[in-house]
Amino acid sequence: MNDKIKIKTGDLELIDSKTFFPLNDADTIIDLSTPEGNATFVINFKNSEKDLEKLNKVSQVINETTLRLTFTNYNQTLGSYNVSPWKVGNLNNRPIFVIYTIFGLNKAEFKRMDLAFYIGKGENNG
Numbered sequence: 587m588n589d590k591i592k593i594k595t596g597d598l599e600l601i602d603s604k605t606f607f608p609l610n611d612a613d614t615i616i617d618l619s620t621p622e623g624n625a626t627f628v629i630n631f632k633n634s635e636k637d638l639e640k641l642n643k644v645s646q647v648i649n650e651t652t653l654r655l656t657f658t659n660y661n662q663t664l665g666s667y668n669v670s671p672w673k674v675g676n677l678n679n680r681p682i683f684v685i686y687t688i689f690g691l692n693k694a695e696f697k698r699m700d701l702a703f704y705i706g707k708g709e710n711n712g
Contacts, residue, residue: 673706
């Protein structure tokens, strides 16, 4: 991300944001490097035949620096998004949040994902 621009909203500071097109049936790996430390996010998508209308998101710790984010039933062409920042972990005692919009694309083998990582204030930062 451009170091010349810093964006803050409330108590959150934007670390990085991207728009990309992840494949439906493959893991997407994101390596995030910040002054607070490094983290890896493994993003994948699933569909639940049981309840196709119910959206679900789950975070799972893989190891100390890797987190799996699984999104289930995110297929809507008009997009689905979180309504508040999703806290997914910590870097150097500062909380990391994710804000996303996911668009399902008709008959495509991929989706469009807008993804932003924010960092909050740490214990010693107020």
